[in-house]
Amino acid sequence: xxxxxEQPHLPGVDASQASDESVLRVHAQIRxxxxxxxxxxxxxxxxxxxxxxxxxxxxxxxxxxxxSTSVLHDRQDIAAMEAYKNRPLEPxxxxxxxxxxxxxQQCVACHQGSGQGLAGAFPPLAxxxxxxxxxxxxxxxxxxxxxxxxxxxxNTYNGAMPAFGAVLNDAxxxxxxxxxxTEWDNDAGExxxxxxxxxxxxxGSRGAWTxxxxxxxx
Amino acid sequence: xxxxxxxxxxxxxxxEGDGSQREREQKIDSSMRFAVLGLIKGSVFWLLVASLLGLxxxxxxxxxxxxxxxxxxxxxxxxxxxxxxxxxxxLFNAGLACVAWIIARLGGRPIGNSGVLIIATAAWNxxxxxxxxxxxxxxxxxxxxxxxxxYAAPFLFAAFIGIGIWILLAFxxxxxxxxxxxxxxxxxxxxxxxxxxxxxxxMIFSLPAQGxxxxxxxxxxxGNLIGLVVAPFAFATIYYLIPKxxxxxxxxxxxxGIAFWSWIFFSSAAGLASLVNGPFxxxxxxxxxxxxxxxxLPLSVFTMQFLTSLFASFSKIWDTVSVRYVxxxxxxxxxxxxxxxxxxxxxxxxxxxxxxxxxxxxxxxxVGFAGMAFTGMVYYILPRxxxxxxxxxxxxxxxxxxxxxGIFLIAVGMLSGGYAHGSLLNGSTADTIDILKATDxxxxxxxxxxxxxxxxxxxxxxSFIWILLSPxxxxxxxxxxxxxxxxxxxxxx
Numbered sequence: 001x002x003x004x005x006e007q008p009h010l011p012g013v014d015a016s017q018a019s020d021e022s023v024l025r026v027h028a029q030i031r032x033x034x035x036x037x038x039x040x041x042x043x044x045x046x047x048x049x050x051x052x053x054x055x056x057x058x059x060x061x062x063x064x065x066x067x068s069t070s071v072l073h074d075r076q077d078i079a080a081m082e083a084y085k086n087r088p089l090e091p092x093x094x095x096x097x098x099x100x101x102x103x104x105q106q107c108v109a110c111h112q113g114s115g116q117g118l119a120g121a122f123p124p125l126a127x128x129x130x131x132x133x134x135x136x137x138x139x140x141x142x143x144x145x146x147x148x149x150x151x152x153x154x155n156t157y158n159g160a161m162p163a164f165g166a167v168l169n170d171a172x173x174x175x176x177x178x179x180x181x182t183e184w185d186n187d188a189g190e191x192x193x194x195x196x197x198x199x200x201x202x203x204g205s206r207g208a209w210t211x212x213x214x215x216x217x218x
Numbered sequence: 219x220x221x222x223x224x225x226x227x228x229x230x231x232x233x234e235g236d237g238s239q240r241e242r243e244q245k246i247d248s249s250m251r252f253a254v255l256g257l258i259k260g261s262v263f264w265l266l267v268a269s270l271l272g273l274x275x276x277x278x279x280x281x282x283x284x285x286x287x288x289x290x291x292x293x294x295x296x297x298x299x300x301x302x303x304x305x306x307x308x309l310f311n312a313g314l315a316c317v318a319w320i321i322a323r324l325g326g327r328p329i330g331n332s333g334v335l336i337i338a339t340a341a342w343n344x345x346x347x348x349x350x351x352x353x354x355x356x357x358x359x360x361x362x363x364x365x366x367x368x369y370a371a372p373f374l375f376a377a378f379i380g381i382g383i384w385i386l387l388a389f390x391x392x393x394x395x396x397x398x399x400x401x402x403x404x405x406x407x408x409x410x411x412x413x414x415x416x417x418x419x420x421m422i423f424s425l426p427a428q429g430x431x432x433x434x435x436x437x438x439x440x441g442n443l444i445g446l447v448v449a450p451f452a453f454a455t456i457y458y459l460i461p462k463x464x465x466x467x468x469x470x471x472x473x474x475g476i477a478f479w480s481w482i483f484f485s486s487a488a489g490l491a492s493l494v495n496g497p498f499x500x501x502x503x504x505x506x507x508x509x510x511x512x513x514x515l516p517l518s519v520f521t522m523q524f525l526t527s528l529f530a531s532f533s534k535i536w537d538t539v540s541v542r543y544v545x546x547x548x549x550x551x552x553x554x555x556x557x558x559x560x561x562x563x564x565x566x567x568x569x570x571x572x573x574x575x576x577x578x579x580x581x582x583x584x585v586g587f588a589g590m591a592f593t594g595m596v597y598y599i600l601p602r603x604x605x606x607x608x609x610x611x612x613x614x615x616x617x618x619x620x621x622x623x624g625i626f627l628i629a630v631g632m633l634s635g636g637y638a639h640g641s642l643l644n645g646s647t648a649d650t651i652d653i654l655k656a657t658d659x660x661x662x663x664x665x666x667x668x669x670x671x672x673x674x675x676x677x678x679x680x681s682f683i684w685i686l687l688s689p690x691x692x693x694x695x696x697x698x699x700x701x702x703x704x705x706x707x708x709x710x711x
Contacts, residue, residue: 010615012607013699014540014598017465018706019239020323021394026708027461028396030471040470040522047518048476055508062504 099179126184145208249328253335257315264307271300312592313451325392338380345373410446441489484512491562510562543594550586578632624671635660
């Protein structure tokens with residue numbers, strides 16, 4: 001009894017119950033030895049099967065497209081993408097061509113942004129009787145070009161206006177002519193693509209016009 | 219290869235064969251006394267820091283104005299500081315101390331290069347200090363368990379490389395060619411930390427991956443830091459202590475290879491489960507859920523091995539300081555891993571995701587399992603390193619119950635509080651602030667747990683300083699204080 005009371009509840013040093021060398025040796029021995037019908041091996045195998053079964057059903061549910069809402073979202077996204085790819089590439093409504101833009105691309109180099117041309121070289125468009133006159137003049141000049149002397153606003157010019165019939169289509173020609181006929185205080189009427197198409201069919205393929213040929217429209 | 223072997227034999231002279239077994243053990247212990255004591259000192263210091271921070275964090279949740287006049291101690295800084303001090307400060311120091319000692323002892327040879335270990339330990343603790351300082355300064359990064367500012371990372375990495383190389387060299391120099399599970403886990407932890415830390419630093423900070431992939435890497439790292447570094451160190455400790463302190467071989471040890479590889483395999487992806495319901499492809503989080511469920515396999519092997527081995531010597535558990543802690547750790551491990559598995563399922567995360575539930579599981583795993591296992595191991599190591607008895611085993615007794623109760627209360631408070639909080643958030647139309655107030659009592663429980671655990675940690679520190687500083691008695695001056703160990707007996711089972 002006295003021994004019991006002198007013995008503290010917990011010892012000051014945990015006695016070592018196995019030498020390090022024997023720990024290694026015994027466990028190496030256990031690992032080598034096959035135990036028939038070991039319950040631990042049985043339950044380990046059971047746990048392995050449970051894990052595989054869970055993983056199988058979980059991956060069916062979430063990894064691939066087996067009735068998962070997230071995958072349905074993906075499908076809708078794919079359908080939307082396909083619909084976008086297959087959209088009609090031609091616009092459905094009428095094409096609206098910006099005449100100002102065509103003018104900036106094709107005409108400003110000679111006739112200038114102000115429509116004043118360059119004195120002695122390129123005739124002005126602003127206030128020009130040829131522009132604000134009958135629309136056929138402008139359409140014909142645009143389609144087939146213009147050569148030789150021409151009197152514009154009292155000055156004589158002698159240059160060569162190139163033909164744009166092959167470069168611009170009817171809608172573009174109509175738009176740019178409408179632009180020059182309404183810009184810079186010009187207030188002549190609009191020109192439609194149909195008018196251009198009619199004249200294009202009428203004149204066919206030909207060389208540049210001369211001022212004399214066009215003056216019939218005055 | 220020959221050159222390397224020669225190099226090793228010159229660094230580690232062969233001393234086996236001279237003297238008795240106990241004398242050899244004493245030589246091993248003295249060869250690394252200073253280095254391992256350094257790691258333990260660091261761990262005790264950071265344990266105190268972490269328990270103080272944990273206390274502050276838990277009180278701030280109850281009364282938000284507490285310490286609010288200190289800008290460096292807001293909740294957003296104290297919370298990451300607490301977790302980082304806990305893991306990098308307390309658990310890494312303690313775990314590396316245990317693992318270094320186990321590797322040296324199982325190697326059966328005195329280890330050279332203790333200078334490397336000492337310098338690396340100092341560097342590691344300096345790095346943790348810099349990191350915590352950075353967090354308080356406001357330089358923290360937003361990724362969980364990577365909050366240390368980027369300028370602390372190189373120090374942390376270099377210091378760990380030093381410790382890791384020491385452990386690898388010690389393993390390489392072993393006298394016994396066969397290996398034990400403790401050694402596998404020790405090496406796995408070392409390799410895994412270098413791996414995951416490099417990947418995380420490179421993919422998040424150095425050459426940042428694009429967009430949400432950073433969050434995937436951060437979740438992967440956070441899960442692996444616990445599962446692939448801290449947990450293996452704790453397994454190493456438990457595998458070693460059960461035969462050493464109980465004289466009981468691990469029952470079902472044949473299955474430990476399966477447990478080892480399945481733990482490494484599943485645990486390395488289990489962290490991704492926290493991404494459920496986030497803006498990620500469904501399969502990423504699903505891999506995490508499946509991997510978490512896969513932990514059921516190693517869990518069942520560990521449970522059978524540890525519990526049957528412990529119960530085989532049931533009467534000795536409570537009368538051995540170190541094994542008590544191991545027993546607590548094993549139970550906490552089982553509970554925490556079951557909760558990890560259940561908590562990863564989508565249906566459960568619907569409820570628990572934005573609550574303290576995950577923190578509770580993490581705390582139980584880190585402190586209840588790893589922390590308690592390391593504490594038990596330190597109580598086994600200390601008398602052998604210092605050749606002294608525990609000066610007051612009642613203090614160790616008190617510490618065990620305080621820490622055990624504290625961890626239990628913290629875990630219960632966080633887990634049930636988190637569950638209640640999540641259920642209320644999902645199932646009621648009340649205001650968020652009212653829901654938060656309704657879960658007040660759980661927060662009180664957690665704070666109470668932190669207070670009690672802090673007392674236990676303080677008792678641990680007192681115990682440690684006491685055994686360090688107490689003068690040696692006549693008995694402690696003799697070499698015969700610690701009895702030579704008997705051979706482990708192997709009975710067929």
